[in-house]
Structure formats: structure tokens, C-alpha cells
Amino acid sequence: MYALEIENLHKTYASGLQALKGIDLEVETGDFFALLGPNGAGKSTCIGIISGLVNKTAGSVRIFGHSIDNEFLVAKSLLGSVPQEFNFNTFEPVEEIVVNQAGYYGVPARIARQETERYLKQLGLWQHRRSQARRLSGGMKRRLMIARALVHKPQLLILDEPTAGVDIELRRTMWDFLDQINDQGTTIILTTHYLEEAERMCRNVAIIDGGSIIQNSSMKSLLKQLNSETFVLYLRDELAQAPQLERFDNVVRLDQHSIEVEVPEALSINDLVGELETRGIVVERMRNKVNRLEELFVKMTARPDTEKLA
Amino acid sequence: MLRQFWIAYLTIARKEIMRFTRIWVQTIVPPVVMVALYFIIFGNLIGQRIGEMDGMLYIDFIMPGLVMMSIITNSYANVVSSFYGAKYSRHIEEMQVAPVPNIVILLGFVTGGVARGLSVGVAVTLVSLLFTEFSVHSPSIVLLVALLTSCLFAMAGLINAIFANSFDDISIVPTFVLTPLTYLGGIFYSIKLLPEFWQQVSLGNPILYMVNSFRFGFRGASDIELMSALLVILSFIAVLFVVCLVLLERGTGIRQ
Numbered sequence: 001m002y003a004l005e006i007e008n009l010h011k012t013y014a015s016g017l018q019a020l021k022g023i024d025l026e027v028e029t030g031d032f033f034a035l036l037g038p039n040g041a042g043k044s045t046c047i048g049i050i051s052g053l054v055n056k057t058a059g060s061v062r063i064f065g066h067s068i069d070n071e072f073l074v075a076k077s078l079l080g081s082v083p084q085e086f087n088f089n090t091f092e093p094v095e096e097i098v099v100n101q102a103g104y105y106g107v108p109a110r111i112a113r114q115e116t117e118r119y120l121k122q123l124g125l126w127q128h129r130r131s132q133a134r135r136l137s138g139g140m141k142r143r144l145m146i147a148r149a150l151v152h153k154p155q156l157l158i159l160d161e162p163t164a165g166v167d168i169e170l171r172r173t174m175w176d177f178l179d180q181i182n183d184q185g186t187t188i189i190l191t192t193h194y195l196e197e198a199e200r201m202c203r204n205v206a207i208i209d210g211g212s213i214i215q216n217s218s219m220k221s222l223l224k225q226l227n228s229e230t231f232v233l234y235l236r237d238e239l240a241q242a243p244q245l246e247r248f249d250n251v252v253r254l255d256q257h258s259i260e261v262e263v264p265e266a267l268s269i270n271d272l273v274g275e276l277e278t279r280g281i282v283v284e285r286m287r288n289k290v291n292r293l294e295e296l297f298v299k300m301t302a303r304p305d306t307e308k309l310a
Numbered sequence: 311m312l313r314q315f316w317i318a319y320l321t322i323a324r325k326e327i328m329r330f331t332r333i334w335v336q337t338i339v340p341p342v343v344m345v346a347l348y349f350i351i352f353g354n355l356i357g358q359r360i361g362e363m364d365g366m367l368y369i370d371f372i373m374p375g376l377v378m379m380s381i382i383t384n385s386y387a388n389v390v391s392s393f394y395g396a397k398y399s400r401h402i403e404e405m406q407v408a409p410v411p412n413i414v415i416l417l418g419f420v421t422g423g424v425a426r427g428l429s430v431g432v433a434v435t436l437v438s439l440l441f442t443e444f445s446v447h448s449p450s451i452v453l454l455v456a457l458l459t460s461c462l463f464a465m466a467g468l469i470n471a472i473f474a475n476s477f478d479d480i481s482i483v484p485t486f487v488l489t490p491l492t493y494l495g496g497i498f499y500s501i502k503l504l505p506e507f508w509q510q511v512s513l514g515n516p517i518l519y520m521v522n523s524f525r526f527g528f529r530g531a532s533d534i535e536l537m538s539a540l541l542v543i544l545s546f547i548a549v550l551f552v553v554c555l556v557l558l559e560r561g562t563g564i565r566q
Contacts, residue, residue: 013566051407054566073311076409087400103321104408106314148404
């Protein structure tokens with residue numbers, strides 16, 4: 001059974017903006033799925049429809065086989081969602097926010113308190129349980145929303161930019177926590193602008209752009225499509241201009257001690273380093289210019305600069 | 311499923327009640343102070359010169375109306391500010407994503423409004439004892455009318471909040487509609503004092519029925535027949551209940 005099935009989903013806002021143009025999507029039970037796309041691509045609209053926050057124009061959505069139209073009470077009880085923006089009462093104490101959310105799902109008070117304690121402890125918020133939510137840092141607020149989304153034990157968890165504005169150390173802690181939740185059987189759908197996060201965590205991926213799904217595959221097969229990678233090389237000696245290499249076309253001099261080279265899939269790093277050595281250029285260090293998924297993502301969703309700013 | 315809805319209802323109701331009790335200095339005290347001033351100025355100072363109204367002391371005449379005014383404004387204010395606040399800061403989404411039927415959301419918010427309306431009503435009644443003797447003609451009618459009226463205005467507050475797009479919008483209706491209708495609803499005078507034409511016009515004011523039926527509960531005297539007053543109140547409740555549910559189902563003002 002699929003955790004999520006979306007068929008021909010359309011959304012046109014009152015302003016006339018066509019946010020979704022008939023998307024189809026299936027997410028398997030137990031998956032860790034990335035839903036990626038540039039700003040305004042339709043990700044949040046899609047998540048809003050699944051969560052019941054946005055009315056769809058046409059199409060169908062089923063959560064573990066339950067339609068959000070005809071069986072919305074069952075469908076909603078299986079879903080937990082962490083939205084992009086903070087949407088809790090900032091004047092309420094942290095513990096009350098989570099306990100109340102459990103109450104909305106019909107969880108009895110005693111169990112709600114136990115589950116709240118469990119998740120607040122796991123997410124490092126227990127010592128702040130009596131603080132008003134507005135007193136929390138940005139990272140703590142994100143963790144609070146995750147605790148709130150999990151308190152009724154959903155089988156499908158949707159995370160819309162859960163690590164936005166969170167420092168790298170905390171982000172890694174959150175990755176470990178989400179991995180653990182996924183290992184325990186919760187299906188997770190993640191949207192993020194940190195593509196290394198999606199590459200590290202997700203097994204399957206869909207890319208949405210302009211209201212349509214332009215890619216839907218496993219992460220592995222998607223990354224195989226990448227037929228070149230760009231590396232930044234740090235050189236021992238100064239370089240006056242970019243060297244001319246026989247088998248590598250795109251070589252750019254960044255400064256006196258570094259160059260950027262695009263390495264085609266057919267060639268290896270050894271080939272590159274060897275060719276540089278024949279020209280007396282010694283490589284001291286190197287790194288990927290960008291994460292592999294990011295490179296693909298940029299190519300797939302590329303559009304003119306004027307359009308990006310519009 | 312019913313147990314699940316009951317827990318959800320209790321959660322919303324409890325949260326709403328906690329909200330206004332936590333800030334009781336802002337929610338309970340001001341109406342009590344305001345009504346105390348009404349009693350001092352209109353009841354004691356001016357009232358003594360007016361003499362009797364409808365066969366009773368003026369201060370006894372205005373007492374039920376002042377209590378009713380507090381119930382109306384507070385049950386309305388509680389829901390309009392709470393629901394709009396939830397909409398504005400988007401924590402209404404906490405309920406929208408959960409399996410909570412709209413009727414449960416409606417009843418939860420209305421319970422909060424009723425609780426505040428009745429709390430203020432009791433507080434104001436206690437204050438009135440400083441100025442007038444406590445006498446109740448029919449406690450059951452007093453309770454029934456207070457309950458129904460607070461339900462009605464809690465729902466009216468919810469509708470206002472649903473359509474409001476700014477904090478200004480939640481004060482327009484109380485300022486330009488609710489307050490004039492309340493003052494012209496027979497709190498301070500009997501409509502029998504008005505010329506025939508204005509008596510007929512006053513009958514179009516729903517608050518007149520609430521104030522008079524409430525006064526009947528306290529004093530046993532009213533400008534309006536009790537049954538027709540209750541019928542008017544119940545009709546308004548039925549209409550507002552349906553309107554609230556339809557708006558919540560459509561997601562007006564809260565779902566794109």
C-alpha cells in the first residue's frame with residue numbers, strides 16, 4: 001500500500017495563479033521521500049492540500065488508501081505535518097502546545113502528557129517545557145513543531161523545510177532523529193533547500209517545477225543522470241592563467257592558486273590530476289564545487305535570470 | 311470516534327477558558343469596573359432623579375440590562391479575538407490539520423465565549439449587590455437567557471473573526487453595530503416611553519428581546535412577551551449556527 005497517492009492534482013488560486021498543473025505522485029510505505037523544487041514551484045501548495053490547509057481545485061489525494069475528501073478524519077489521523085512557517089501560539093508554554101495538539105487528535109490527557117514528555121526529551125526541549133514558545137530560539141521552535149507533529153504517532157510525516165535556519169550541528173542531530181523515526185516505520189516526505197540533506201537522507205525523490213513533476217525516481221537513478229561533476233582544485237604554485245587541458249573542456253581560473261574543472265563521467269580524477277602534472281601543476285587539495293544533487297537540480301530547473309527574479 | 315471528538319472538544323474548550331482566565335485582569339476586571347461606574351452614575355446619581363421605570367426603582371430597572379450587556383460584549387469579544395488571533399498567527403492550523411470536525415471547533419470556541427460571558431455576568435451581578443437588592447423572579451429563566459445569549463454572541467464573534475482581515479476589522483462590528491444596538495436595546499429605558507413608530511423600530515433590534523427576557527427573569531416585568539423573546543433568540547442561534555458551520559466547512563478566511 002502507498003503511504004501517499006496523488007492523482008491529477010490541480011490547484012488554481014483565486015488570483016488565477018495555477019500552482020499545480022495535474023501532478024501525480026506515489027510514495028511507498030516506509031519511504032524517506034524528497035519533494036524538491038525551486039521557490040514557488042508548488043511544493044507548499046501540494047503539502048497544504050495533503051494537510052487540509054489548502055482547498056484543491058481538482059484531483060485526488062489518498063493517505064494509506066484513505067481519501068482526504070471522503071475519509072478525511074481517518075486520513076488526517078494518519079498524518080503529521082511540520083510546516084515551513086511557525087504556526088503555534090507563541091504565548092503558550094511549550095508543553096501545552098504539544099499536549100493540546102495530542103488532544104485535537106483525541107489522545108487522552110494522561111497519554112498525551114507521556115508522549116509529550118518523551119518527544120520533548122528526545123528533541124532536547126524538556127527543560128524548556130514551561131517557557132513560552134516565543135522565548136525559544138529558531139532551532140528550538142523547529143524542534144517544537146516536530147515534537148508537535150509526532151505526538152499522535154502519525155504513520156506519515158511531512159516536513160516542509162524542517163532545518164531552515166538551523167545550524168549545521170543541530171541539523172545533523174535532527175537528521176539522526178528523523179532517520180531513527182523512519183527506521184521505526186514512519187514514512188517521511190521531506191522538502192528542503194539543503195540538497196545535501198535530501199541526498200543524504202532520502203531514497204526516492206520527486207522534483208516539482210512550475211506546478212508539474214519534472215522528475216520522479218530513486219535518488220540513485222537520479223544521480224546517475226549526472227554526466228559530469230565540477231571540482232575546485234587548490235594548487236601549490238601560482239597560476240597566471242587557466243591551463244589548456246586536452247580532455248577537459250571547462251577549466252576556469254578562480255584565483256592565483258585555484259581552478260575549477262568539469263570532469264565528465266567517462267574520466268576520473270586521476271586522469272585530471274595526471275594531465276595537470278604533465279604540465280607541472282601540482283594539486284594540493286580539492287573539493288566538489290557543489291553537491292551532486294544540487295548540480296542536477298540546477299540543470300533541471302534552470303531558467304533565465306530575468307525569470308528567476310520576476 | 312465520539313470519544314476522540316469529545317477529547318478534542320474538551321481540549322479546545324479548556325484552551326479557550328485558560329486563555330481568558332490567564333489574563334483575567336484584562337478580560338474580567340474591566341467590564342466589572344465599567345458596570346460599577348454605570349451603577350454609580352446612572353443608577354445612583356442620575357437614577358435618583360429619574361425615579362421609577364416600569365414600576366420599579368431605576369437602578370433595579372437597569373441592573374439586568376447592564377449584566378446582559380456585559381454578557382453580550384464579553385462572549386462576543388472572547389471568540390472574535392481568540393479566533394482572529396489564531397487565524398492571524400496561523401495556530402488555527404493546529405486544529406485544521408487534526409481530525410477535528412468543524413462542529414467540534416465551533417462548539418469549543420463557543421464554550422470559551424460562553425464561559426467568559428457568564429463569568430463576567432456573575433462578577434457584574436455580584437458588584438450590583440453593592441447598589442441594589444438581589445432579587446430573582448425566576449432563576450431558571452435568568453440562566454437560560456444568559457446561556458442562550460452568550461451562545462448567540464459567541465457565534466456572531468466567530469463569524470466576525472472569520473471575515474476579519476485585520477485587527478481593525480474585529481473592532482468595527484462591536485463599535486458600530488453591537489454597542490448601538492445594545493444601548494438602544496432597552497437597557498436604560500422602557501420602549502413604552504418611545505413614540506409608537508420608534509417602538510415598532512425597536513422591535514427589530516434582537517438585543518431588545520434578550521434584555522427584556524433577562525429582565526423578566528430578574529424582576530418579573532418585561533416589555534416583550536417571554537415566549538416570543540425566547541423564540542427570537544433561538545431563531546438567531548439556529549441561523550448563526552448554520553452560517554458558522556457553512557463558513558468553517560468552506561474554509562472561508564482560513565483555507566486558501
